[in-house]
Structure formats: structure tokens, C-alpha cells
Amino acid sequence: MSMKARYVTAKEIKEYKPEELIKFLKKNLNFDGVDLENLEIIREQEVSGRSFLNLTHESYGRWGMPSGLACSIANFAKKCKKKKLDPRKLLTKHGVENGRIIDMPQFTPKIHKIDDKDDYFLHCLKDIHLRLNNMGTIDESNETICCEYISTILHACIHITRKLTGKNISIYPQFDGKNAGRVNYVINASEKLICVTGGKQHQIDIEFAQNVTQCNSAYKTNQKKRKAEEKHDYIFGIVTTTTAWLLF
Known part of the structure; x- marks a missing residue:
């Protein structure tokens, strides 16, 4: 699962609502072969952009998200957290x-x-x-x-x-x-x-x-x-x- 090039600062991501966060993930992660229905967990758990930057793959796992997808999203969040205005x-x-x-x-x-x-x-x-x-x-x-x-x-x-x-x-x-x-x-x-x-x-x-x-x-x-x-x-x-x- 690879990332596409699109620079968004952590400050912008913090303002995302669950729906906006899901769209952001779809644009920036390659979900080939992944069941996108699993992203509904983000909406169900009301994960905001601010929460997304701090959640671990264990948190997503407890909500029923497959381990592979959970790890990819959590690792992506760590990289996003470091993105500041250049x-x-x-x-x-x-x-x-x-x-x-x-x-x-x-x-x-x-x-x-x-x-x-x-x-x-x-x-x-x-x-x-x-x-x-x-x-x-x-x-x-x-x-x-x-x-x-x-x-x-x-x-x-x-x-x-x-x-x-x-x-x-x-x-x-x-x-x-x-x-x-x-x-x-x-x-x-x-x-x-x-x-x-x-x-x-x-x-x-x-x-x-x-x-x-x-x-x-x-x-x-x-x-x-x-x-x-x-x-x-x-x-x-x-x-x-x-x-x-x-x-x-």
C-alpha cells in the first residue's frame, strides 16, 4: 500500500471531520485490493482529523479493522503528523x-x-x-x-x-x-x-x-x-x- 504525492499540513488535517478524513485517505493511499467498506469504521467511531493523527493501529483493530489496513493508516498518520508548512x-x-x-x-x-x-x-x-x-x-x-x-x-x-x-x-x-x-x-x-x-x-x-x-x-x-x-x-x-x- 503506497502513498500518492499530495502535501497537506497537519494543521489542515486536524480540522477534518470523519467524512473529509475518509476522502483524504482515499486520495492519498492506494487501496487496490482493499475492501473500502472497512473505512466506514472511521465514520462509525467519529474519528476526526485530530484523532486520526494520534490513533494507533491497535485502536483501529479493537474497532474491527483488518490489521494490514490498520497499520497502513496508523503509519500514514505518523508521517502526516510531521507535515508542517514549508x-x-x-x-x-x-x-x-x-x-x-x-x-x-x-x-x-x-x-x-x-x-x-x-x-x-x-x-x-x-x-x-x-x-x-x-x-x-x-x-x-x-x-x-x-x-x-x-x-x-x-x-x-x-x-x-x-x-x-x-x-x-x-x-x-x-x-x-x-x-x-x-x-x-x-x-x-x-x-x-x-x-x-x-x-x-x-x-x-x-x-x-x-x-x-x-x-x-x-x-x-x-x-x-x-x-x-x-x-x-x-x-x-x-x-x-x-x-x-x-x-x-
Whole structure:
């Protein structure tokens, strides 16, 4: 019984329900000559993805699964448990060689001139100045302090964009996304997720890889909610160190 090549992280597998787990096993294991009815044990015992990663072949055996199949699934689970997000592989997939994030094709937003006397713009500048006085510069800051400045900039941008477009836009910090883990900020427009933002002062390549995964998960969520006549088939991602911003 051999494995087919398909890379899924342990973090993703943990979210699987029994039905999803069975489909995952069928795609990734060669069941030639095996009675697939035996996989129904997974559904009957309500084995989730999280349980799957920790179960032994003895556990499956006690439920009546044949020893050969039980050993194959348990051994496969051990390998899956070690699978973590590989930033370099993900970056290479998106055309970024040797971890050079600057090579990533960026989204170029349409430029809107902001009045120098705009209340939200002035408030943002005052808030940044206040934080600089209280916390100092961000060169050696940790992620929490980095996000303090990012939050100020994002809130001002959302207020200004809402005024320019008339759209209902909102922001949610520390958002837990399904299958994507916690993200620093999520921006919604008309109840649709349009942006996931990460704040990292260091290891921006890892943050970018995580952000791509989060955007992919959010895109799938949007697709489920999208009506047939709607053409919203994209999602934006932002990775920033506060002083540098990457939009894609």
C-alpha cells in the first residue's frame, strides 16, 4: 500500500471531520485490493482529523479493522503528523526563488489623492506620533508593538476608503479563520472577506507563506458564499513590517 504525492499540513488535517478524513485517505493511499467498506469504521467511531493523527493501529483493530489496513493508516498518520508548512516550497510555487519576497508580483492599487486636512488622515498622524513618544521606534520591536502601529494605519485607511467608496467596510483583529489559524487582521466589505493582513518584524518569508495559506482558505470561504451572478473571484493579502508593505 503506497502513498500518492499530495502535501497537506497537519494543521489542515486536524480540522477534518470523519467524512473529509475518509476522502483524504482515499486520495492519498492506494487501496487496490482493499475492501473500502472497512473505512466506514472511521465514520462509525467519529474519528476526526485530530484523532486520526494520534490513533494507533491497535485502536483501529479493537474497532474491527483488518490489521494490514490498520497499520497502513496508523503509519500514514505518523508521517502526516510531521507535515508542517514549508515556506520555501510555497514561495517557489508562487514564483519566488531563494526566498526573495521582493520578486513576488505585487498588486498595484489605484491611487486616490487624500486631502492633507482630512480628519482621519490627521488623526492617524497624531496617533502614530503619540505611539512613537510612548513606545519609541519599531526597529527592534516585537510583533505586538509592530501591530500597534499597523492597527493605526489600517483603521485610518478603512475610514478613508469607506468615505471614498460608500461601502460597508469593517476590520477584525486577531481573527480565527477556519483551516487557516489566527490572523492579525481581517477586513470585510459587504460581508465578504477581502483582505488578510499579517504583521511581522522578522521572518517575513514565513509570514508571507502563512498569509498565502490564509488567503487561500478565505477565498474558498468566499466562493461558498458567492452567488452565481457575482464576479468576486479574488482576495488580497498584505504582509507588513510596518515600515514595509507587501500587497498581493
